Amino acid sequence: MTWHAVGGSSDPAATVVGAVHGMADHWTTWRTLAGELGRDHRWYAFAAPWRGSGAVPTSPGDCVGKALRQAPEPIEILAGHSFGANAVLDHLATGAAPDVRAALLIAPLIRPPGNPPRPVLIARTRAALRTVVADGLRARLGARGEAMDADVFAGMTAAVLDGMPGDAVEAVLDRILDTPRPALAGVTVPALVLSGRSDQRMAGARPGSLAVLPHAQVRIRDRYDHFCHLTQAADVAADWVAFRNRLTRGVAA
16 A cells, blocks of 8 residues: 655644545645645545546455555545545445544545436436546646647547446446445444536436534535636635635534
C-alpha cells in the first residue's frame, strides 16, 4: 500500500487528510484541492490498486482499511472521489479501525434508495464510463486539452481505457448496485457529500441518496461536475471548510 505526500502544511497541528482516487485516475488528482486547503491541512494520497490494468480488489473497503493502517501518520479526514468515495463508504460501513474524524465524499456512485437495478441503469452506466474517463482526462489536461486535436485526444482517451482493469465496468456497477445502506445507518463519522446536478450519468448522488447516513450533509451544486475537485477546487474547498467549521463549533451535521 503506497501513500504519497500531496502537499499542505508541515505544522504538526495541521489536519491530516488521506485521499482515495477513483477508477482510472491517479493519486496526483488531489494536488489541486490540496493546494486550496494547504494552510492548515496536510494531504496524503493513496495509490489505489484500481489505477492499473490488474483486477479490482473484491472488497475496495477492506483495501482502504488496510491502507489506513499503513498510513505515514494517523489519518483524521478520509476523502474519496467517485469509485474511491464508494470505497471509503464501504470502509466506514464496516465500522473497522482505524477511526477517522470525518469524511469528504466527492461524486460517489450511488443508486437512489428504492430504485431497482433496472437494465436501463446498467446500460447507461456502461455507456457513460467512456465519457467520464474523457471528462477526467480533459480536466487534468486543462487548457492543453481544450486546444488539443480531436483525434489526438481520442487516442489518449482510448489509451486510458485500455489501461483500466479488465473488470472495471463490472466493479463500478457492483458499487452502484450494492450501496451498503443498512450498515451505513450505523456510521457515526460525520461526512460531507458533494456532487453536481449534471453529474447523473454515472448514478451521481442525489439529495436523498445517502439519507441513511445519520451524520451526513449531501450538497448537490448546479456548477459541480464529476471532477469538481479539479475544475471547481476553490468552491469544493470552501464547502469543506464550512462543513469543518460547523463540526468544530459542535453543530450537528
